[in-house]
Amino acid sequence: MIEYPSDVTLVEMLPRDGFQRLDEFVPTDEKVEIIDALSETGVDEIEITSFTHPKAVPTLRDADEVAQRIERHDDVTYRALVPNAVGMERAIDAGVDKVNALVTVSETYSEHNQNMTVEEILTGVEEIVEMAEGTGIEVEAGMGTSFYCPYEGRIPMEDTLSVVDRVVDAGVDEVTLATTMGLADPVEIEEMYTTVFDRHPDLDAGLHLHDTNGMSLANTLVAMQCGVDRFDASHCGLGGGVVLPDGLGGVGNTPTEDLVQMLTRMDLETNADFERVESVAHEVADRLDIGATSHVLMGGTVDRVLATVAEDNA
Amino acid sequence: MIEYPSDVTLVEMLPRDGFQRLDEFVPTDEKVEIIDALSETGVDEIEITSFTHPKAVPTLRDADEVAQRIERHDDVTYRALVPNAVGMERAIDAGVDKVNALVTVSETYSEHNQNMTVEEILTGVEEIVEMAEGTGIEVEAGMGTSFYCPYEGRIPMEDTLSVVDRVVDAGVDEVTLATTMGLADPVEIEEMYTTVFDRHPDLDAGLHLHDTNGMSLANTLVAMQCGVDRFDASHCGLGGGVVLPDGLGGVGNTPTEDLVQMLTRMDLETNADFERVESVAHEVADRLDIGATSHVLMGGTVDRVLATVAEDNA
Numbered sequence: 001m002i003e004y005p006s007d008v009t010l011v012e013m014l015p016r017d018g019f020q021r022l023d024e025f026v027p028t029d030e031k032v033e034i035i036d037a038l039s040e041t042g043v044d045e046i047e048i049t050s051f052t053h054p055k056a057v058p059t060l061r062d063a064d065e066v067a068q069r070i071e072r073h074d075d076v077t078y079r080a081l082v083p084n085a086v087g088m089e090r091a092i093d094a095g096v097d098k099v100n101a102l103v104t105v106s107e108t109y110s111e112h113n114q115n116m117t118v119e120e121i122l123t124g125v126e127e128i129v130e131m132a133e134g135t136g137i138e139v140e141a142g143m144g145t146s147f148y149c150p151y152e153g154r155i156p157m158e159d160t161l162s163v164v165d166r167v168v169d170a171g172v173d174e175v176t177l178a179t180t181m182g183l184a185d186p187v188e189i190e191e192m193y194t195t196v197f198d199r200h201p202d203l204d205a206g207l208h209l210h211d212t213n214g215m216s217l218a219n220t221l222v223a224m225q226c227g228v229d230r231f232d233a234s235h236c237g238l239g240g241g242v243v244l245p246d247g248l249g250g251v252g253n254t255p256t257e258d259l260v261q262m263l264t265r266m267d268l269e270t271n272a273d274f275e276r277v278e279s280v281a282h283e284v285a286d287r288l289d290i291g292a293t294s295h296v297l298m299g300g301t302v303d304r305v306l307a308t309v310a311e312d313n314a
Numbered sequence: 315m316i317e318y319p320s321d322v323t324l325v326e327m328l329p330r331d332g333f334q335r336l337d338e339f340v341p342t343d344e345k346v347e348i349i350d351a352l353s354e355t356g357v358d359e360i361e362i363t364s365f366t367h368p369k370a371v372p373t374l375r376d377a378d379e380v381a382q383r384i385e386r387h388d389d390v391t392y393r394a395l396v397p398n399a400v401g402m403e404r405a406i407d408a409g410v411d412k413v414n415a416l417v418t419v420s421e422t423y424s425e426h427n428q429n430m431t432v433e434e435i436l437t438g439v440e441e442i443v444e445m446a447e448g449t450g451i452e453v454e455a456g457m458g459t460s461f462y463c464p465y466e467g468r469i470p471m472e473d474t475l476s477v478v479d480r481v482v483d484a485g486v487d488e489v490t491l492a493t494t495m496g497l498a499d500p501v502e503i504e505e506m507y508t509t510v511f512d513r514h515p516d517l518d519a520g521l522h523l524h525d526t527n528g529m530s531l532a533n534t535l536v537a538m539q540c541g542v543d544r545f546d547a548s549h550c551g552l553g554g555g556v557v558l559p560d561g562l563g564g565v566g567n568t569p570t571e572d573l574v575q576m577l578t579r580m581d582l583e584t585n586a587d588f589e590r591v592e593s594v595a596h597e598v599a600d601r602l603d604i605g606a607t608s609h610v611l612m613g614g615t616v617d618r619v620l621a622t623v624a625e626d627n628a
Binding site: 001002148150151153154181182183185186187188190194211212213214215217218220221222225244245251258261262265266267294295296298299300301302305306308309310311312313 | 315316462464465467468495496497499500501502504508525526527528529531532534535536539558559565572575576579580581608609610612613614615616619620622623624625626627
């Protein structure tokens with residue numbers, strides 16, 4: 001029998017990866033309401049915003065206010081992306097539970113996305129880890145372009161592993177490899193995680209999934225078989241890098257509702273409640289008027305299909 | 315390391331599952347041109363039509379003419395669906411290489427779809443096998459509703475296994491379990507194939523995939539880990555049962571281009587040429603005006619993504 005983790009942790013990316021990617025600024029009230037709804041779905045962790053310079057990501061310019069106004073649930077970890085020490089200061093002031101110290105493996109992407117070299121970013125991670133000491137704030141490192149870069153193409157696995165090593169040396173014990181372009185395949189995922197766990201057997205290594213090539217649920221299965229038990233996803237699949245052209249329609253995240261449906265159907269342990277996840281996905285799609293961007297939103301569940309057929313035959 | 319089959323056989327379903335499902339009759343000339351284009355993609359087998367009563371499936375009323383007019387390639391197996399002995403006579407006259415003797419596991423679906431009991435269908439399979447003797451025509455049995463039925467819901471695995479046993483007893487050595495509703499999950503796939511291969515170790519058991527819940531590539535991975543090395547898919551994901559309501563938008567087949575992209579990227583052996591598959595998918599989508607119904611059609615390939623980003627930055 002194929003073995004999967006006994007318990008899977010889910011991280012919701014919509015409020016950061018999704019809101020950042022939309023052309024229009026989602027009003028702060030609406031952001032807060034949506035995050036509050038997400039808090040009721042049973043996801044373990046929510047990346048609520050990014051403490052980036054407001055000019056760099058204007059759609060998230062209300063980061064501090066969002067962090068202040070959301071209702072915090074005891075069983076949810078509220079985290080924020082921090083690109084540097086300045087962002088970390090704001091995160092500390094905002095009292096988040098955790099930060100995502102974003103690192104990018106590709107030198108070209110780092111320049112475009114953060115206007116920094118990879119070395120500068122890694123120095124920033126060291127600072128963030130130091131600043132976190134004594135605050136009770138956890139630090140995890142998201143590793144952008146771990147597999148493909150939109151400018152450089154395939155990233156050599158050694159480059160990604162070197163950056164993982166550096167981040168671990170800096171004192172981070174939780175990293176999340178990101179398929180930023182959504183182009184990784186199951187064999188690349190398996191090679192990567194097998195090697196990462198060989199080098200760092202105790203590392204908490206998660207997977208941040210985009211779904212450009214449609215392989216993200218297959219990648220999830222393979223990653224779970226390698227021992228990965230933490231996944232980032234976004235309701236309605238909403239998300240993508242801010243430096244990517246709008247024409248790149250497919251670079252959404254894995255829809256949380258599709259991922260949770262699969263894990264639930266497989267009887268794997270998660271804290272998420274599929275029906276609530278499904279319902280919030282419909283609510284978000286309606287509010288943001290984004291159409292049916294996931295299989296669940298298109299009605300791809302047993303209950304919906306049977307109900308549609310029954311109605312048609314009535 | 316996760317093990318996959320050394321060689322994967324691909325069966326193209328567009329001309330039957332796809333054309334049958336469209337509201338409008340695709341003109342015979344266009345059907346023939348599309349099948350001829352599919353013959354150049356390197357797929358191993360093409361289900362070119364269905365020898366069903368023209369009143370039952372009017373969109374395939376030109377079955378005999380299609381079979382006669384297509385250009386046959388030596389390295390492609392041309393097969394047709396036959397629901398009964400009458401269809402088998404037409405298939406013999408048309409000189410196809412192989413027939414798909416369709417069986418349905420669900421009693422209710424059989425009544426709706428074929429107006430026969432499962433027992434009557436199984437008797438039909440016995441007749442079809444007898445009629446094939448000495449003609450050189452191979453017989454495989456597609457097993458509709460092997461996992462879910464749109465009327466009955468989950469089909470007990472024992473029901474599916476009983477029908478497999480009966481078909482094998484009738485002398486069929488190649489069966490294809492179908493996720494007719496596209497609702498099966500990876501654990502159900504694993505349980506089914508593990509059990510099927512336990513009972514019939516030498517059976518050539520393939521998987522016919524629909525993708526309503528978005529898990530079909532994940533299901534492919536799991537099936538391959540169980541030893542399945544033959545998959546049905548359809549260019550542009552076009553397909554679905556004729557008795558299903560139109561509102562059931564998501565019940566397409568797994569797009570051949572998405573499946574071939576995954577297998578090619580994983581370096582698994584297939585005869586298919588991904589670039590040709592991709593090109594034919596775009597051609598079919600344009601000709602039939604069906605929009606971007608797969609990840610590949612949406613531009614979800616490494617080459618397309620890099621080209622889009624490069625153009626945007628030029």
